[in-house]
Amino acid sequence: MALDRATVKKIALLARIKVPESELDSLAGELSSILTWVEQLNKIDTGNVQPMAGGGHLALPKRADAVTDGGAPEKVLANAPERVETYYAVPKVVE
Template identity: 55%
Template structure:
């Protein structure tokens, strides 16, 4: 898959990244190099290889599945920059 300057321009616009016109061709070349490397990785035979979550096999630590009171709300909220009526106050993220 070849990536050209027009594709880079479109992706940059969609991602709202301002890139100068003179850098688009260089970015396209870099992305093409990355895509070539990914295509090489796709050629590796992975049949019979188990998926790994870590380079070292370690079982996931287990804990008791018990219901608790949830701790002390005052302690939990003590580090919050702002609270109202026992709840965290966070900035609005939906416009």
């Protein structure tokens, strides 16, 4: 699949990564070559094959319903680029 500039722009927007206009073409070329290369998988018939979801071989482990964490705002706010009191602060959002 060859990706065009517009598609690259669209996925960059979805991924929230700013891509300079000047790099769109070369990036489209790189991504297209990767996609073309991975498309060799289409040669395999996977009709009845179940997808493998993860590397685990086991059952989902569960934990008991108990409060064992939290209660330390400083621990989660320590690295915040911008904070006000015990809030994280971000540019204003208009809903």
